[in-house]
Every structure is written in C-alpha cells, then in structure tokens.
Amino acid sequence: MSLVKLLEKYRSRIIDEWFQIIIATYPPEAKKLFSNLKDSFNNPVGSTAIKSMTEVFDLLLKDGDSPDTLKKSLDPLVRIRAVQEFTPSQALHFIVELKRVVRDSLERELKEAGGSLQEEVGAFESQIDTLLLIGFDIYMGCREQIYSYKANHVKERTLNLLKKANVLCEVPDVGTEIIPHNVYKNGGFDNTKTSNKGD
Amino acid sequence: MTIPREEMLKIDNTPPRKSWMEVPPDFSKGKFCYPSQIKALEYLKMPNPREWSPTDEDWKLPPNWQEIIHKGFKERLDKYRSLKVFMDVCVRCGACADKCHFFIGTGDPKNMPVLRAELLRSIYRNDFTLAGKILGKLAGARKLTTDVIKEWFSYFYQCTECRRCSVFCPYGIDTAEITMMARELLHLLGISIHWIMDPVSNCTRTGNHLGIQPQNFKEIIEFFCDDIEEITGKRIEPSFNRKGAEILFVTPSGDAFADPGTYSFMGYLMLFEAIGLDYTLSTYASEGGNFGLFTSSDMMKKLNAKMYHEAKRLGVKYIIGGECGHMWRVINQYMDTMNGPADFLEVPKSPITGTVFENAKSTKMVHIAEFTADLIKHNKLKLDPSRNDHLKVTFHDSCNPSRAMGLLEEPRYVIKNVCNHFYDMPANTIRENTFCCGSGSGLNTEEIMELRLRGGLPRANAVKHVHETFGVNMLACVCAIDRAVLPPLMNYWVPGVSVTGLHELVGNALILDGEIERTLNLRMEDLPGAEGEGNDDDE
Structure with a gap:
C-alpha cells in the first residue's frame, strides 16, 4: 500500500x-x-x-x-x-x-x-x-x-502633535518623492517664527 | 526508521501544571498597560503619585498598603451589599468560565470570570470570613502579598467589564462590578493605568477625554459642517452652549476627533437639521464617555454630574445622547442613584412625533438610536437607502447598550430602513450575548495590542462568518470605543470589512430639503453609480 x-x-x-x-x-x-x-x-x-x-x-x-x-x-x-x-x-x-x-x-x-x-x-x-x-x-x-x-499609531500621534504646534507645512510639488509631503518648517529648528495663523 | 524523540527539536510546549495561586503574572513587555503619570494623579488628588513601572520589582506602595487595602475592602463590603453577595454566593459552577472573550481567546485560566473573581475572593475569605481565617488555603483563602496586588493589576486590567459572563451566571453575579471594586482598591495604592487616568484628568479639566478646548471643539464641528456643505450643498449652523434650547446633545468626544466616528457626528448634525430640532451642543459637556466608570464610583459620579449640571445651566428640557457605550451603562445603571433623579429636566418627548420616552422618565436622557427609530417609525425622515447599496451590513451590539440598557431592536430597525442589505451574526454572538470588541473599559491602548486582538477574536470570528457567507463588508456599531478599536481588529482577522457608526449610515441615506444631488458619501468617497460625477460641480 x-x-x-x-x-x-x-x-x-x-x-x-x-x-x-x-x-x-x-x-x-x-x-x-x-x-x-x-x-x-x-x-x-x-x-x-x-x-x-x-x-x-x-x-x-x-x-x-x-x-x-x-x-x-x-x-x-x-x-x-x-x-x-x-x-x-x-x-x-x-x-x-x-x-x-x-x-x-x-x-x-x-x-x-x-x-x-x-x-x-x-x-x-x-x-x-x-x-x-x-x-x-x-x-x-x-x-x-x-x-x-x-x-x-505613533506616527499619527507625532504628526498630530506637530500639526498642533504649527511646525508643518505643505511642500509644493518638487518633482520628487524622496522628500516627505510634510516636512518641518524651517528645518524644524527655528521656533521663533511659528505663528498661530498657519500657512 | 523512526527518529528518536530526543533528536527532534526540543520545545517546551507544556504550560505550568501548578495551582493558580502559584503562577505569578507575566509583566514582560506588551503584557501590561502603562501606568498613569504623576501629573494626572496629582491633578485628581489621587493617592500615591510616583514614577513606577509594572516591570519593577518594587512598586513603591505606601508603607501601610496592607492596612489600606483591608480598610478599603471593608468599607466597600459595608457600602455595597452586592459586593458582599458576590463574594459569598458563587458556587463555582463554571457557567461563566467559557463565556469570557479573553478566556476564549487566550485559554488563560485566570481569564475565566470565576477565577478572576477568585483573585479578590481569596483575600476576602482570608480577611473577612471565619473559615478562611482558620482553614486558610483549604478554604480558598490566601494572605495579601505584593504578588497578589500585582496579579490584580494584571488580570483586572484584562477584563473589559463587558458583563457577558453575568448573563450566564445563575446567581447574577456581576463580574464587571467585581473588577470595578478591585480597580478601586488598586487606586488606593496609586496603581492605575495611563490610558484611563489621562482621559479622566482631561475630562475633569476641559470636559472631554482628549482635553479639547472649547474653541477647538467648536472648530472641529465647523469643519464637519464644511464637509456637509460640500456633500449636500446645505450649510448647517449648530449652536453651542445656547441657553434656552429645548435639547442638549451629548456624544463621546471620540466622535469629534477619530474616524470613523466623525462621520457619525456629521450624521447627527444632518439628522437634527432635517427635522429642525431645537438643540444645542456644549463645549463643556463635550464628552459622553465616562472613564470614571473604570476608575471609581466617585469619579464616575463626578464626570456624569457634569452633563446634568450643563443641562441645568443651559435650561434645556432633556438630553439626547449619541452613540456611546459605557455612557449608557452609567446612565441606566448608576446615574439615577448617584446624581438623580434629574427633577429639573422634563420627561423626554420627541418634538417631532410626540412620543414620550417613558424608559428615560427618571434619567431624562434618550439614546439617539431610539430617537431616530421613532422618527422613522412615524415616517418623519426622507430616506434613500440605495445610497448604501454598496454595503452589506452587520451589526455589532456594543456591550453596554445591549446588556446594560436592552437596546437591541432600535439600531437594527434603523439600519434596515437606511440600508438594503443587512445580515445578523449568529444568535449566540449578538444582542445580550454579544461578544466584546476586546478593548473596552479603558483597555483600548496600543501597548497591549496582542491582548486586544486575542480578546477580540470571538467577535471577529462571528464577523468572519457573515463576511464569508453573505459578503458582509461593513460592521456597524453604536459605541465610540468600538469605532476606534474594531478597524484594526477587522484588518487583522477579517480584512475587507470596514467599520461604521449607525448615524453615518443614516446621514448617507437621509435626504435634506433643498440638497444638491449627492455624488459623495460622508467619507468623501464616490457614491455607487456616481463615480466621477462630483468633478462637474463648481466650488
């Protein structure tokens, strides 16, 4: 068998x-x-x-x-x-x-x-x-x-905190996908210029 | 030729064969919720705020911690006759054993409700019964040690207080209340979790779990109105903190900030607009959820009182409550004796249909599913269920509305009127027998994701059945925690099934007077049959 x-x-x-x-x-x-x-x-x-x-x-x-x-x-x-x-x-x-x-x-x-x-x-x-x-x-x-x-979860939370702190801005179409869509304003180092208005 | 067993890969698969009292809890990473922060406990003036971790050997308990627990236990036994009965009456018949989703998903014996309660009962016997004092272990008693405290922390934060086991207990022992008592006792020593205490602290300060400030809360709602305008062409202008409104509407703040709850919030706004309801939102009572329920009776009372205080301040006639789970348990089981009766309010009566909600006679708070079901029953809503035709819907009975208030038919009635395809899950997994999402009672935190997935397995397994049998692709529910935790649960166990609140479905089917022809649903996705049409509209 x-x-x-x-x-x-x-x-x-x-x-x-x-x-x-x-x-x-x-x-x-x-x-x-x-x-x-x-x-x-x-x-x-x-x-x-x-x-x-x-x-x-x-x-x-x-x-x-x-x-x-x-x-x-x-x-x-x-x-x-x-x-x-x-x-x-x-x-x-x-x-x-x-x-x-x-x-x-x-x-x-x-x-x-x-x-x-x-x-x-x-x-x-x-x-x-x-x-x-x-x-x-x-x-x-x-x-x-x-x-x-x-x-x-961590990414979203971080992004929300950054948004809340108004240190994010949209990057205009730079023709590359290497740079993330959301990057720090002024390289993320200069806090003096952050305004409440957001742009 | 047989390979000798010794030569085969050796893996110890045998679980410990010890008495449960000798098996210590496991505090390796991912197996416990993070402890609460000093800041939150200090703000709430709760005992023993300190830096500590469950992985530490020393939990930095107060020096007289045993005395504190003994006194706290005694106080609660004197205060709550139910606790005394629950401690004494269990005959360990085992009817509850295989009813807990955590036991079903893990096989861990300490997740059997009977044994979970035994963690507390063994101390009760030792401290408060003659048999326990004399016979000790023989009578099921044991001394209170730090290991017991650690075990309590582990297992009373592996109970979602869903009360499914109580449905099957011949004595009606409410294991959720045993968990509540154990958590209260742990609080006396400063042992609590971040995911509960932070919302409680925020709620005390700003009126909602997230700590959203009044102006932000208003902004969020206005964003919803922008979206509604884009979808329907109609501008809705809800009022905030308006004195003299007929009705105060309170919903969990989860509906304001977390998808897919946000779409249900849009559904509420559209519904109220459609019937011209005289209502207001409050930026102070901006939370229906009550994490106080998972903390202590005092905290639950305090957070619940806030809504009624706001109702009084605004001079409304009654409150309509949104799709929340445990808010309704607090309202139906505890509010009346804690903060009620709410004599300053009127018995809720629908201004549209004239229906008097006798069931809310004392609490003066009506569930939105009841309210909407009544509107539909009286033919007061114009509905186009075909807008939901791409959905095959099933309904997850959220534990608290189903088991703590008997809200079983109304949501189904609403779904069947706003959707053309509805399929219930098997009978022993719905209605009062419903399986928990696995993340209730403050356990909806990321660090214990595996535990949540294990606990949610029985629920997901039933969804999988209707998904495979009927092609169900949408799981509806009436609880903000469900809406937050069911999406990853579905993604893991039953990919292809999304999650929605009840009033998102209502909002999509609802026809507002003078609205434009809709091409988008509340998620800004093309409606079935309207793909691409939305692009023709000028902004």
Missing part, C-alpha cells in the same frame, strides 16, 4: 492526534473548551485549528498542492497562534510535530514495509518542511501587521 493510501486510511486518527498536540499547548483548564467543537462561535481557537489542520492535511495528500492554497488553509490557525503568548518556535512547533504523529500512527505499517516506503516518507516530510516555511511566512506577516498598527 502506498504511503498516501495509508495516510488516507488513518486520516481521522492522524488529524485528531495532531489536533491534540495543539490543544496540549494551552493550560489544562482550556482543554475542555478548546476541544469542544460543537459550537465554533464559542470556540474559535479549537474550531479554527481543526479546520485548518484538516484542510492542510488533505492538501498534503493531494498531488500538486500549491504553496498558495496551503498558505490559505494554514493562515487562520497561525494568525491565532501569532497573537497568543507563544514564542515563535512554540507557535509553529505543531507543524513539525506532524512528522512524529505520522510516524507513530504508521509505525507498524512502516516496519512491515521494510524500507520500501522510505522514499515516499521522505518526500512527505519534505512537504512538511515546506509547510513549516510557509507557517514562518504567515507568522512574520502577522507580527509585522501588528507592529505596523503600533508604528502607525
């Missing part, structure tokens, strides 16, 4: 064990809530995790899965992990763990096959490596997004 056939056979067991690995990263008190998949609106963490993991696993079994579709399926879960209190490695560790889950689940079958599936296993595991790299991209994207909120 090919590896894909074996993975299809044990699909639900593998996905469930993989899901348990995610759940185990949360405090025990949260286990009950996050494992309860009856109401996705009351349990966005658990329901997003199982949905993402199922989709990703199925995509890995398919031939010719593109990084884009994998990214789309993995994004919602990594997006959640990226704002929870995990280090980057903790947040993405579950992806690596899929290798172990698969090997544990297929332990007997792999032994029986006596090395004939080794190549297929290797190929499947390198797909998981790709998945990890995709996860890394998503995670960094999320963090950059959050930092941009913070940075924009």
Whole structure:
C-alpha cells in the first residue's frame, strides 16, 4: 500500500492526534473548551485549528498542492497562534510535530514495509518542511501587521502633535518623492517664527 | 526508521501544571498597560503619585498598603451589599468560565470570570470570613502579598467589564462590578493605568477625554459642517452652549476627533437639521464617555454630574445622547442613584412625533438610536437607502447598550430602513450575548495590542462568518470605543470589512430639503453609480 493510501486510511486518527498536540499547548483548564467543537462561535481557537489542520492535511495528500492554497488553509490557525503568548518556535512547533504523529500512527505499517516506503516518507516530510516555511511566512506577516498598527499609531500621534504646534507645512510639488509631503518648517529648528495663523 | 524523540527539536510546549495561586503574572513587555503619570494623579488628588513601572520589582506602595487595602475592602463590603453577595454566593459552577472573550481567546485560566473573581475572593475569605481565617488555603483563602496586588493589576486590567459572563451566571453575579471594586482598591495604592487616568484628568479639566478646548471643539464641528456643505450643498449652523434650547446633545468626544466616528457626528448634525430640532451642543459637556466608570464610583459620579449640571445651566428640557457605550451603562445603571433623579429636566418627548420616552422618565436622557427609530417609525425622515447599496451590513451590539440598557431592536430597525442589505451574526454572538470588541473599559491602548486582538477574536470570528457567507463588508456599531478599536481588529482577522457608526449610515441615506444631488458619501468617497460625477460641480 502506498504511503498516501495509508495516510488516507488513518486520516481521522492522524488529524485528531495532531489536533491534540495543539490543544496540549494551552493550560489544562482550556482543554475542555478548546476541544469542544460543537459550537465554533464559542470556540474559535479549537474550531479554527481543526479546520485548518484538516484542510492542510488533505492538501498534503493531494498531488500538486500549491504553496498558495496551503498558505490559505494554514493562515487562520497561525494568525491565532501569532497573537497568543507563544514564542515563535512554540507557535509553529505543531507543524513539525506532524512528522512524529505520522510516524507513530504508521509505525507498524512502516516496519512491515521494510524500507520500501522510505522514499515516499521522505518526500512527505519534505512537504512538511515546506509547510513549516510557509507557517514562518504567515507568522512574520502577522507580527509585522501588528507592529505596523503600533508604528502607525505613533506616527499619527507625532504628526498630530506637530500639526498642533504649527511646525508643518505643505511642500509644493518638487518633482520628487524622496522628500516627505510634510516636512518641518524651517528645518524644524527655528521656533521663533511659528505663528498661530498657519500657512 | 523512526527518529528518536530526543533528536527532534526540543520545545517546551507544556504550560505550568501548578495551582493558580502559584503562577505569578507575566509583566514582560506588551503584557501590561502603562501606568498613569504623576501629573494626572496629582491633578485628581489621587493617592500615591510616583514614577513606577509594572516591570519593577518594587512598586513603591505606601508603607501601610496592607492596612489600606483591608480598610478599603471593608468599607466597600459595608457600602455595597452586592459586593458582599458576590463574594459569598458563587458556587463555582463554571457557567461563566467559557463565556469570557479573553478566556476564549487566550485559554488563560485566570481569564475565566470565576477565577478572576477568585483573585479578590481569596483575600476576602482570608480577611473577612471565619473559615478562611482558620482553614486558610483549604478554604480558598490566601494572605495579601505584593504578588497578589500585582496579579490584580494584571488580570483586572484584562477584563473589559463587558458583563457577558453575568448573563450566564445563575446567581447574577456581576463580574464587571467585581473588577470595578478591585480597580478601586488598586487606586488606593496609586496603581492605575495611563490610558484611563489621562482621559479622566482631561475630562475633569476641559470636559472631554482628549482635553479639547472649547474653541477647538467648536472648530472641529465647523469643519464637519464644511464637509456637509460640500456633500449636500446645505450649510448647517449648530449652536453651542445656547441657553434656552429645548435639547442638549451629548456624544463621546471620540466622535469629534477619530474616524470613523466623525462621520457619525456629521450624521447627527444632518439628522437634527432635517427635522429642525431645537438643540444645542456644549463645549463643556463635550464628552459622553465616562472613564470614571473604570476608575471609581466617585469619579464616575463626578464626570456624569457634569452633563446634568450643563443641562441645568443651559435650561434645556432633556438630553439626547449619541452613540456611546459605557455612557449608557452609567446612565441606566448608576446615574439615577448617584446624581438623580434629574427633577429639573422634563420627561423626554420627541418634538417631532410626540412620543414620550417613558424608559428615560427618571434619567431624562434618550439614546439617539431610539430617537431616530421613532422618527422613522412615524415616517418623519426622507430616506434613500440605495445610497448604501454598496454595503452589506452587520451589526455589532456594543456591550453596554445591549446588556446594560436592552437596546437591541432600535439600531437594527434603523439600519434596515437606511440600508438594503443587512445580515445578523449568529444568535449566540449578538444582542445580550454579544461578544466584546476586546478593548473596552479603558483597555483600548496600543501597548497591549496582542491582548486586544486575542480578546477580540470571538467577535471577529462571528464577523468572519457573515463576511464569508453573505459578503458582509461593513460592521456597524453604536459605541465610540468600538469605532476606534474594531478597524484594526477587522484588518487583522477579517480584512475587507470596514467599520461604521449607525448615524453615518443614516446621514448617507437621509435626504435634506433643498440638497444638491449627492455624488459623495460622508467619507468623501464616490457614491455607487456616481463615480466621477462630483468633478462637474463648481466650488
């Protein structure tokens, strides 16, 4: 039996064990809530995790899965992990763990096959490596997004303060985009000439 | 061949398996709100102003801090019977546990309302119950240490006082009030956050959270009138501090300075113009929000009194309140016994429809959504909902108007009359079961963005559902904090969904007498079907 056939056979067991690995990263008190998949609106963490993991696993079994579709399926879960209190490695560790889950689940079958599936296993595991790299991209994207909120807030606040202090003026069209549209009046150093009228 | 587990990447994913009492709070960067500044506390004459940081080992508490907490706790137990009941009556059934958006988003057990309250209850048992005094930890009691104080600061500023848990508590324990009490106790030691105390201090001084001076407030509103004139061709001239006006209009100052709230402010002005309302704005009561609610009962009372004092000074008949969240909690739950009854005002009666707002009989303050819904019901507004046809709208019930005043139908009724496409989110995420935005009660500050995003996950998850199912692209709400915090929340979790106030939608659909043909909406964007037409108009 090919590896894909074996993975299809044990699909639900593998996905469930993989899901348990995610759940185990949360405090025990949260286990009950996050494992309860009856109401996705009351349990966005658990329901997003199982949905993402199922989709990703199925995509890995398919031939010719593109990084884009994998990214789309993995994004919602990594997006959640990226704002929870995990280090980057903790947040993405579950992806690596899929290798172990698969090997544990297929332990007997792999032994029986006596090395004939080794190549297929290797190929499947390198797909998981790709998945990890995709996860890394998503995670960094999320963090950059959050930092941009913070940075924009500071930028806006600074700009408002400068406007309030009347030290800004519009630069006429100078034919270059290098100079920012708002620059300090008089280079920003001369406070003596600031008037209340603004111009 | 199986790779031995030891050889695999070793990452400790196991959370601590300790009793909650032994897990200290985490004060690494991004996990706490910045403390308040000396200036604000001094201005408000609040205890122990000093330079300190939650990351410091020594929080510079007063030498007799334990005595202060004990006395403060006792005083509050004597003053509020509800607090005593909330401390005693919980049977730890767990009904509240999975109802908190912070617990749902983080899985942190101390974000379960029952355990959050336990942080306070354990001290209550130790100090005020016989069982706790004798049995100690066995009875769920513990000694008051500085670690307890630090834990309070961490977790009572991870509660948005949204009261969703209270809806599910069989005993009706109001966890928000437990949080309020814990924050009051922390204030006695000078422990508070900048994002709350600065607005409180500003509000005391200038009448609004931002510290906007009267002339600036007037200028901002006049800017709105300029935009309205450009869009509709009609000049609106609202009055300020006008004695003898029939109605005083008060809204959160967020509507005056922060998009997209500003568009709702324009909507209010246009609505009042359309019906010829005799109203005035106040540059002193220029804030509906009341961060005093997140500080102490005294501060809440003081800031609330300002609006009524101004109503009295101007001699208006009653007050209409704008789209604010916690302002309405203060009005409906506390105002009447704090500063009321407002006998010097009249029971609100719509001058246009004659409807008497019996629900506001004592507070004399009507919610604008009720007021507008009544106008629409009586066919007093000319509306063109097709101007909102590019929008597929859902409604986020803001925690306070929904759970603290039961404002559930009116906003929906208004939306359905000014928009043609409305889709509600799933039942257990709206109305009195609504999920918080994750940033209420003064937590709408940037330094805890991740916490806010975690807390806002359940709300965003429900929006995502209607976005994916019905193509919803606009999230309407009736709260200024919502309007400020939902845009980044949507941007992160559900890109493609914008945020609007209710009266922005009203303003866009509203037809003013003698207005020009509109080509722009209140955001100065082309109306659907009118792309480019606006360029033909001469200035």
